[in-house]
Structure formats: C-alpha cells, structure tokens
Amino acid sequence: xxxxxxxxxxAFAIAITIGAVGCRTQHPNVIKFDEQGRPITGSGADQTAxxxxxxxxxxxxxxxxxTTGIAMGNGHPGWGxxxxxxxxxxxxxxxxxxTVKPAEHSKVTAVADYLxxxxxxxxxxEGHCDERGTDEYNRSLGERRAQAIRTELVxxxxxxxxxxxxxxxxxxxxxxxxxxxxxxxNRRGEFVxxxxxx
Amino acid sequence: xxxxxxxxxxxxxxxxxxxxxxxIPIPKFIEGQAKPIWLSxxxxxxxxLEVLQFDLxxxxxxxxxVDGAQYLISGSANGNFQGRAMDKFNKSTLVxxxxxxxxxxxxxxxxxxxxxxxLQRKPICRTKIAFKGETRPNSEIFVADFDGQNAKKVTQxxxxxxxxxxxxxxxxxxxxxxxxxxxxxxxxxxxxxDRTTYAxxxxxxxxxxxSPDGSKVAMILSKDGWTDLYVRSSAGGDPLRxxxxxxxxxxxxxxxxxxxxxxxxxxxxxxxxxxxxASGGQAQRIGIGGVINPTEPDWSPDGKxxxxxxxxxxxxxxxxxAAGGDARVLCEGEDPSWAPNSRTLICARRGENGYxxxxxxxxxGQVKDVSRISGSNSQSQPSWAR
Numbered sequence: 001x002x003x004x005x006x007x008x009x010x011a012f013a014i015a016i017t018i019g020a021v022g023c024r025t026q027h028p029n030v031i032k033f034d035e036q037g038r039p040i041t042g043s044g045a046d047q048t049a050x051x052x053x054x055x056x057x058x059x060x061x062x063x064x065x066x067t068t069g070i071a072m073g074n075g076h077p078g079w080g081x082x083x084x085x086x087x088x089x090x091x092x093x094x095x096x097x098x099t100v101k102p103a104e105h106s107k108v109t110a111v112a113d114y115l116x117x118x119x120x121x122x123x124x125x126e127g128h129c130d131e132r133g134t135d136e137y138n139r140s141l142g143e144r145r146a147q148a149i150r151t152e153l154v155x156x157x158x159x160x161x162x163x164x165x166x167x168x169x170x171x172x173x174x175x176x177x178x179x180x181x182x183x184x185x186n187r188r189g190e191f192v193x194x195x196x197x198x
Numbered sequence: 199x200x201x202x203x204x205x206x207x208x209x210x211x212x213x214x215x216x217x218x219x220x221x222i223p224i225p226k227f228i229e230g231q232a233k234p235i236w237l238s239x240x241x242x243x244x245x246x247l248e249v250l251q252f253d254l255x256x257x258x259x260x261x262x263x264v265d266g267a268q269y270l271i272s273g274s275a276n277g278n279f280q281g282r283a284m285d286k287f288n289k290s291t292l293v294x295x296x297x298x299x300x301x302x303x304x305x306x307x308x309x310x311x312x313x314x315x316x317l318q319r320k321p322i323c324r325t326k327i328a329f330k331g332e333t334r335p336n337s338e339i340f341v342a343d344f345d346g347q348n349a350k351k352v353t354q355x356x357x358x359x360x361x362x363x364x365x366x367x368x369x370x371x372x373x374x375x376x377x378x379x380x381x382x383x384x385x386x387x388x389x390x391x392d393r394t395t396y397a398x399x400x401x402x403x404x405x406x407x408x409s410p411d412g413s414k415v416a417m418i419l420s421k422d423g424w425t426d427l428y429v430r431s432s433a434g435g436d437p438l439r440x441x442x443x444x445x446x447x448x449x450x451x452x453x454x455x456x457x458x459x460x461x462x463x464x465x466x467x468x469x470x471x472x473x474x475x476a477s478g479g480q481a482q483r484i485g486i487g488g489v490i491n492p493t494e495p496d497w498s499p500d501g502k503x504x505x506x507x508x509x510x511x512x513x514x515x516x517x518x519x520a521a522g523g524d525a526r527v528l529c530e531g532e533d534p535s536w537a538p539n540s541r542t543l544i545c546a547r548r549g550e551n552g553y554x555x556x557x558x559x560x561x562x563g564q565v566k567d568v569s570r571i572s573g574s575n576s577q578s579q580p581s582w583a584r
Binding site for chain 1: 335337358360361374376379380381399400402404405418420421422423424425444446447448449462469493494507509513533578579
C-alpha cells in the first residue's frame with residue numbers, strides 16, 4: 001500500500017517535471033522589426049499581402065495555437081474597408097468569454113467561404129465588449145475574441161496572413177443601453193472586408 | 199493509476215474551494231482610517247477660497263473654526279494673492295508670501311504647494327493630468343491641470359484613443375490611437391508637438407506604460423497571436439515577451455525602482471494581479487484579501503501601495519500593500535492613478551451622462567469631483583504626471 005502511494009507520488013512528480021521542462025523549452029518565434037516597429041519577414045520589410053508575415057504551415061499552426069498563439073502578419077496598411085458584405089456574420093460571445101460557441105461556427109464557415117471565393121481580399125476581425133469590465137481589461141478581452149475567431153478561420157483553411165485583428169474594447173457599442181439584451185449585442189466579433197489598394 | 203487521478207482531482211477541488219472562499223461579493227466601504235488635519239481660513243474668499251479648499255481637501259485637510267484648527271490660514275486676494283499659514287500650537291509661521299504673475303488660481307496653487315511643502319509633503323497642485331475625453335462617437339487625448347482646469351486637446355485624430363500614460367519628465371505621453379484603423383501606440387512630445395508611432399505591430403498594441411526611469415515601455419501586444427505582456431526599450435527594437443498565456447493580460451504599471459511590472463491577469467478564470475521582473479521570469483500573484491476581480495493596477499511612487507479597480511456589479515477603487523494583504527475599498531470609480539505625493543489618487547467615476555474625474559485622498563477617504571471639463575462629455579483613464 002505504501003509502495004503504491006510512493007509510486008503515485010513519483011509519477012505525479014515526474015509529470016510535473018516534464019510539464020515544467022516542456023514549458024521552459026518553448027521559444028517564441030523570432031521576428032525582426034524595422035524602425036517603425038513593423039515586423040520584417042525574410043530579407044526585408046514586405047508590405048504586400050501575399051507574402052507578408054510568412055506564417056506557420058498547416059501542421060505547425062495547430063501546435064503553435066496550443067503553445068504561443070498564431071503569429072500576426074504585417075497587416076494590410078492602405079487597404080480599403082468594406083463593412084457590409086459580412087455584416088450578417090457577426091459572432092456573439094458569452095459574458096467575459098472569448099470562446100467561439102458551436103452555434104456560431106456556421107458564420108466562421110461562411111466567412112471562410114467568402115475568402116476562398118474572393119481570393120484578392122483579406123479580412124479584419126474587430127473584437128468588441130460590453131460595458132461590464134474596465135477599459136483596458138476589455139481592450140485585451142476584445143483582442144482575445146478577435147484572435148479566437150482568427151484561429152477558427154485558420155482551422156477552416158484560411159491563410160493566417162489574410163486575417164487582421166483589432167480590439168475596440170467597450171469603446172464602440174452597437175447598443176448604448178445598460179440591459180442584458182444590450183450587453184449581449186455588444187459582446188461581438190465583426191468582420192470587415194479588406195480590399196487591395198487600387 | 200486510479201488513485202493517481204483521484205489525487206489530482208481532489209487537489210483541484212481543494213484549490214477551487216480555496217478560491218471560492220476568497221470571494222466576498224459585497225464590497226465593504228471603509229470610512230477613512232486617518233482623520234483629516236483641521237484648518238481655519240480667514241480673509242480669503244471667492245475664487246481664491248474655492249481653489250484653496252479644493253487643493254487642500256484632496257490632500258487630507260478639512261476646514262473648521264479657529265478653535266478646532268491645528269493650522270491657521272489667512273490671506274487676501276486683492277489683485278495678487280497673499281497667503282500666510284501658522285501652526286497654532288507652537289505659534290510658528292510656516293508660510294508668509296505675496297504671490298505674483300500668472301492667474302490668481304495659479305498663485306493659490308503655489309501657496310497650497312508651499313504650505314504642504316512646509317509640512318514635509320510632496321506638492322501636487324501645479325502638476326498635470328492626461329485623460330481620454332469623449333467627443334462622441336470618438337475620443338481624444340486631453341491634458342489639464344490636476345484639478346481639471348485649462349484642459350487642452352492634444353490629439354485631433356477623429357478616432358478612438360485610449361490609455362494615456364506620462365513619460366517621466368512630465369513633457370511627453372504614450373497612448374493608443376486608432377488613427378490608422380488599428381490600435382497602435384504613439385509617443386507624443388508635448389513641448390515640440392511632435393509625435394511618432396512607437397508600436398505598430400500586427401494585431402492590437404495596447405496599454406503603454408513607460409518605466410519611471412524612461413528607459414523602457416511595458417505594453418500589451420497580440421503580435422504573436424495572444425494578448426501578452428511585453429517590454430521594450432523606449433528607443434525601439436525587439437520587444438521582450440514576458441508572459442505567454444492564452445488568458446488576457448492588461449494594464450501594466452511599474453514599481454518605482456524600475457524592477458517590477460504589475461499587471462492584471464487571470465488564474466483559472468479568476469482575475470488577479472501579478473508582478474513580474476522587467477527582465478523576465480516567473481510571474482508572482484499579489485495576494486488581495488476582501489475584494490474580487492482586480493484590474494487596472496497603479497503602483498504608488500513611494501513603492502508602498504498598489505491602487506486598483508475591483509469589479510462587482512459596480513467598480514470600486516481599492517488599495518492594497520504592494521506586497522499583498524487586505525484591500526481597502528475607498529469609493530466607486532475606475533482606473534486610479536497616483537499623484538506624486540503617494541496619497542492622492544485620480545480616478546474616473548460613472549455619472550449620469552458619462553464619466554467624471556475625481557480626486558481621492560487615500561488616508562482620509564476624502565473625495566472630490568473635478569469641475570466640468572470643457573470640450574468633452576465624458577472623461578476617463580486619467581494619468582497623473584509624476
């Protein structure tokens with residue numbers, strides 16, 4: 001009996017040690033930055049959409065999502081913004097949560113399909129929050145919502161470099177009321193279509 | 199093997215119970231623990247009296263007649279302000295001066311500063327604050343005197359701005375602006391008017407906090423796909439990633455010795471405050487008793503306290519010893535920022551039609567709203583120039 005207990009403890013200790021060592025050996029992706037703070041990929045700063053922010057291959061995306069998140073690209077400076085095309089696909093969240101609910105997955109699929117059939121365009125995901133939560137807490141939460149949607153789009157086959165994110169926290173409510181119904185409408189991720197500069 | 203799992207599961211339950219026990223959902227508003235210092239004022243009236251009473255009330259003084267007062271203040275304001283402060287008990291003169299130049303308001307501020315300096319305290323009445331002012335539906339960064347007077351818009355972005363934070367030296371700000379349709383961090387030199395983009399990484403660039411020595415900036419970035427805490431030289435270069443967690447981090451602030459960064463985070467879905475060495479390492483939780491959901495920490499310039507916002511159904515301003523301990527709930531409000539004297543806080547309080555800025559003397563718990571600020575409907579996210 002005592003021996004079994006000891007064996008359990010030992011297994012537990014080993015599990016913890018492996019976990020700890022595992023954490024320590026992960027390195028963040030090394031990204032260089034220019035003077036403006038924009039990431040430089042490859043040999044120089046590349047502002048074009050196709051090659052911007054060279055990202056993980058499909059197989060490593062799942063892995064990096066589990067460990068450090070999916071790195072962002074350079075974004076799409078100078079691209080046009082179109083807010084109507086994907087308006088119906090706005091995704092809603094539970095209070096204080098950045099989990100994309102199963103019921104919302106069909107919207108992710110619809111956006112992924114749109115991007116497949118409009119291969120020149122990209123998308124910006126805007127994360128928003130209700131007023132319950134402090135300013136900067138909500139700004140981080142909104143960004144995490146946008147990142148969660150981005151991760152789902154990548155899982156649906158969209159190249160990560162085509163998805164930008166931004167958080168507005170509680171600064172841009174669609175409903176300025178204080179009721180639960182207002183709060184529900186404001187906890188959301190909106191899709192803005194980005195079109196290449198003409 | 200079964201037993202192995204049982205061991206882990208029961209461990210989880212114990213942790214869960216411990217966390218549940220910490221939660222006290224009803225905030226306790228504690229009356230000021232320190233008594234105010236009583237003053238009597240004679241010969242001063244009108245605007246000068248109004249300014250003097252505001253200046254000293256928010257630093258823990260209160261007003262009574264000569265019999266009940268410890269210090270006697272007298273003066274006149276015929277053109278220039280003349281002020282005199284006496285210690286009633288040892289009959290010594292602390293200040294006796296005739297002020298000139300600038301406005302009457304400014305002269306009274308200087309007298310208030312001279313008086314508290316004579317009591318060996320750090321003066322605050324000629325310092326500046328920055329804040330986010332709503333110009334609905336947008337917002338701009340404003341700078342004003344500590345009492346909200348002489349407010350000036352310093353951005354004209356016609357967009358959203360957030361989280362202004364003073365660089366040391368009181369002449370430059372870092373803040374987030376959505377001018378380029380993303381959340382980017384700007385550095386704004388208020389003397390020259392020049393501003394530069396400081397952080398334009400992919401994703402959102404949020405909550406800039408320059409170190410007290412000005413050499414580094416802590417901030418929240420999502421460039422690597424999670425919202426994590428980073429620190430970077432104020433000259434630019436590669437940011438050092440300090441946290442690597444799928445939870446969101448927010449609102450970093452610095453210890454006065456530039457060694458620690460305190461920030462809001464989560465442990466097992468519970469909001470907590472943590473601190474981490476600015477050169478990296480393991481984050482440590484700051485134990486806070488009595489309140490839940492802490493966010494928006496600000497470390498006092500003397501290093502002793504951390505002020506923060508606790509959230510229940512409303513928001514409360516609290517302080518806790520920097521090493522952790524029981525929190526003291528002071529008043530309703532959000533986003534506290536310490537004055538250079540390490541005793542007065544400025545925060546934002548939800549009013550009828552938006553937010554108003556409020557000053558709070560921590561030892562006595564005395565609170566006073568700043569008067570209406572022209573040019574914006576709502577003021578929040580104050581930062582005190584230290």
